[in-house]
Amino acid sequence: MTLRISILLFFISSSSFSQFTLAQFEGGEDSLKAYIERNLKPYKELNTILQLRIDSTGKVTEADILNSTDYEVDEAILKMANEMPNSIPAIQGRQQISSIRMVPIQFEMSMVYTAVEQNPSFPGGREAMDDFFNLNMGVYEPKSKNTKTAMIRFTVLEDGKTCCTIFFNETPKLIEEQILKALNKMPLWNPGKQNNRLVKVFFTMPVKYVVP
Structure with a gap:
């Protein structure tokens, strides 16, 4: 940069x-x-x-x-x-x-990569990340009939910090705010690598929520 x-x-x-x-x-x-x-x-x-x-x-x-x-x-x-x-x-x-x-x-x-040799990862893996969002969102009930999904993308930086979240689908403002608050509480990620170098990587993921 x-x-x-x-x-x-x-x-x-x-x-x-x-x-x-x-x-x-x-x-x-x-x-x-x-x-x-x-x-x-x-x-x-x-x-x-x-x-x-x-x-x-x-x-x-x-x-x-x-x-x-x-x-x-x-x-x-x-x-x-x-x-x-x-x-x-x-x-x-x-x-x-x-x-x-x-x-x-x-x-x-x-450059911010979309695909790398070693993808960035949440500490503890995907299950730990799901647990983190369930704990910090406070709005996800797996059995609810009103469950929706927000598709988000953020950037995992070389130091493991995340930034620059984008919502790809229409999401209620309240839910966007809750997701962003949860993201701000995340621990440092394991950053992505390309050619044995730490690099910036886009990370896309779904976040489930319940319509209020």
Whole structure:
């Protein structure tokens, strides 16, 4: 995954801009790039603009996405932005001021495999995964006549974390939320391998639920 990042800054102030120092991430732009790469792992090519409102103490008080990508990626970007450590605030004259920082972000994705020599696996195997969902979903009753199936796909990353869940069929919003909450509680997976290297792999599976 390759990250390209450029920075634009605007200031919230009614006075002259003749003498000012730009707000900057602690450690500079290389540190900002590293922070984004560590905390944002989209599942597809990404070209978006993140707008940050930074107050006079350096804290991010508001984050917005100016060109939305999709809901899940947007939520991941906003979560990353809102958890960002304090920046060095903008300074005009000798006074720290609030500013708006525009961060265009481009991700060029490394390949996500659909088939690999060694598939990713849930710790303990499929039976353990079924038990996990039955325990954490709280909505599946095998004998119910109202049982439905949600088909989902997510990405298993090289470190065993999962991300980027997609629902392939129409699923009630409440059920989607319950499935996503369960996925967030999952332990680390055994990652997939290709040519003896850990790689990203798409994983598709059914999740059964009972219609409320």
